[in-house]
Amino acid sequence: MIECTHVYKKYKNGVNALYDINVKIDQGEFVYIIGPTGSGKSTFIKLLDGEEVPTKGTVKVVGIDVGKLRHSKVPVYRRNIGVVFQDFRLLPSKTVFENISYALEVINMDKDLIRRRVRAVMNLVGLEDRGSSFPGQLSGGQQQRVAIARAIANRPKVLIADEPTGNLDPGMSDEIMSLLEKINDAYGTTILMVTHDMAIVNKHTKRTIVLEHGHIVADLESGGYVRHDR
């Protein structure tokens, strides 16, 4: 599903973000990526969603060599992966319903199908009665659930969650975690979650990849207790 072989990334400004990354993540896995600020987590995500290209090595996602994609093909490639961000990134001038349906309009899905899909994911995330609200009228936890609904609406094979609980209080964070687990179970979506939140990592134990200074320093197959200073 995701396969990185000898991936290096050096930015134009001379910063070495990633060294010799080798990772293989299978269909249906739920993986945490943890590490301190500046450890290369964000770069890793950017390589996966096509925002950056590796300096060396290959990044393959759903069988596509992401580093070799032409610019014009990147938008179409992105339809294979759903992304959820710490700051939700919802369109402020669109309603909840429109925010979710936008991701489906983009792929020219049939209107009726869009309506059914959007209702289905709104049910899944528990926001069935907030369709006509604007993002500004929702709490942080609700906004993140809209973002997740949008990310999974077109049933992507991979869901990347970049600090999805970063702006939320612990109660909300647990809710979001259960939602992600539900999606992982129900659809078999591969989930990559970047997080700082050791409480979650230690509570909902899963495979955990630890990055430090651009290196993978640990890949804990079954997860487990990770020190809080990591």
Added chain:
Amino acid sequence: MIGRLFRPIKEGFRGVVRHGSMSFSSASAVTITLVIISLFLIFTTNVSRFTQGLEQVVQISVLVDYDYEAAEEEDRISLEIGNIEGVSEVNFSSKEDEFQYYIDSFKDEKTKEAFEPFRESNPMHDAFYVEVKNGSELEEIASKIETVEGVYRVNFGGSSAVKMISALRTIRWAGGLLALALSILAVSLIQNTIKLTIQARADEIAIMRSVGAKNGFIRSPFLVEGILIGILGSVIPVAVIYFGYKYLYEMTGGYVISNMFELIPPIPYVYYVAGVILLIGIIVGFLGSFFSVSRYLRWKR
């Protein structure tokens, strides 16, 4: 398929409404500049009309010497005048016609009758009316005509008419240049305003990209928005042109200062000017958003 065509239009309308204050400020910038442009447009087109009118009025009248009234001599004179550079037309008028014109120029019958006895001993000259291509060459051409054999006297509108024409020309040029400079300024002002409103939506564009929208899909609603803003911004200028010019025309009775300066009749003139202004508004709105959105659609990777 139809849905795909209407989506940008629907989204464009939504964008204008939901970003009401931004749409308003952009449309205001368009309005202000279009009003200025339309004033200049009306000014320069009217000045241009004055000049043309004046140029038609000024013609050179050439009186033929009594000794050269034979047909072949007059043919020769006509040909020689016609060959002078800058002459566009030479028309003959016989002394009988001249006499009739003279009498007809009086309004009351008594005066007309008073001249009747002179018809037999007609004191008028055969004449040529010479029109020139360019009013500013009037003086030069008149002096050339004077040298033609058989010409008794040359009259023309006079140096004041010539001065007026060249003054109006200068005004027209200056006005045109000023209008052009203002238009360039206007476009950059409008583009800046639209750029600002789109900058505020750069995040929005980034989000659209991250969910896999292609550039065209993102851009099209913004273009519709730009066009709509251009149309909204044209409403007041078009109204100003339509009602304002009609009012001006009726107020002045169609003339400025004297009968020489005839204003262009409002119908269909105002339709043309309004159409041009609306078109400028639409083009500016379209280009403004096109350039501004495109900046955020370049792939960074």
